[in-house]
Structure formats: structure tokens, C-alpha cells
Amino acid sequence: MTRRLGNSAAASDVVQDTFLRVYATSANAEIASPAAYLFRVADNLAIDHMRQEAARARVIAADPDQEDVPSREASPERALDYKQRLEVLNAAIAELPPKCREVFLLHKYDGLSHSEIGERLGITRSMVEKHVMKALAHFRDRLAGLLD
Structure with a gap:
């Protein structure tokens, strides 16, 4: 939620x-x-x-002149926290095996379906699912201490 x-x-x-x-x-x-x-x-x-x-x-x-509206900008502490989390996430992505990383990025960043990724890379849909699950498990383990 x-x-x-x-x-x-x-x-x-x-x-x-x-x-x-x-x-x-x-x-x-x-x-x-x-x-x-x-x-x-x-x-x-x-x-x-x-x-x-x-x-x-x-x-x-x-009515942008309202004075009692809190700022939408992140505090310096929060911005630093986000930056550090992003660095850890990027490192975790870099740690993935090459094929697993490629599948994950095609799925999460390019928005391709498992079938589309399989066709593009010449692997089965099942193997795409395994790569995605392996990546997610890796992130869960690697990022466990950073999640709220």
C-alpha cells in the first residue's frame, strides 16, 4: 500500500x-x-x-501564492539518501551475470514482455522468467537493509 x-x-x-x-x-x-x-x-x-x-x-x-503549502522539494538528507540507494541499486544491477542483467533491463526499463525478450535474445520464455526471478532475488538480498 x-x-x-x-x-x-x-x-x-x-x-x-x-x-x-x-x-x-x-x-x-x-x-x-x-x-x-x-x-x-x-x-x-x-x-x-x-x-x-x-x-x-x-x-x-x-493558487500558487498559498504560504502554508509545504515544499515539494526533497530535503538535502532525503536527496542524499536517494542518491546512496540509487548507487547501491546500480551496483546490484552491475553484479548480475550479463545475460540476467540484459533480461532484467529489457523487462524493467524497456518494458518488454517475457515473450518479446525471449524472441529478441533467442531464449525461451521460461528462461526469461528464471532470469527475472534471479535478478529480483539478488536485489532483495542486496537491498534488504535499505528498504523501509
């Missing part, structure tokens, strides 16, 4: 609202698929939150 909404505070609010709504609803009605209902409520609340943020941004853009 944090990744989708862009910050952990908003994600926490949506998760709390989700559980409150599900709890209130479950007391009055029997839910056939609780997990599906929970995810649907969370999804709807996340969409509502993003719409509210977009509306708020339009209001702020329409």
Missing part, C-alpha cells in the same frame, strides 16, 4: 480505515469472501485517497 500511495502515513491511514469499515460491515452482514472484500475495500479507499490528493494538488496549482 505504501508503494501505491507514495508514503507510509497515507498507507497507514488507508489500512486503518479499511479495517474499521470491514469490522463495521462484518457486524451487520455475512461476507461470502472476507479476503476479497477486504482487498476491494482497501483498493477503493486507496483510489479515493489518490483522487483527494489529485484534487488538492489542482487547488494548490491554481
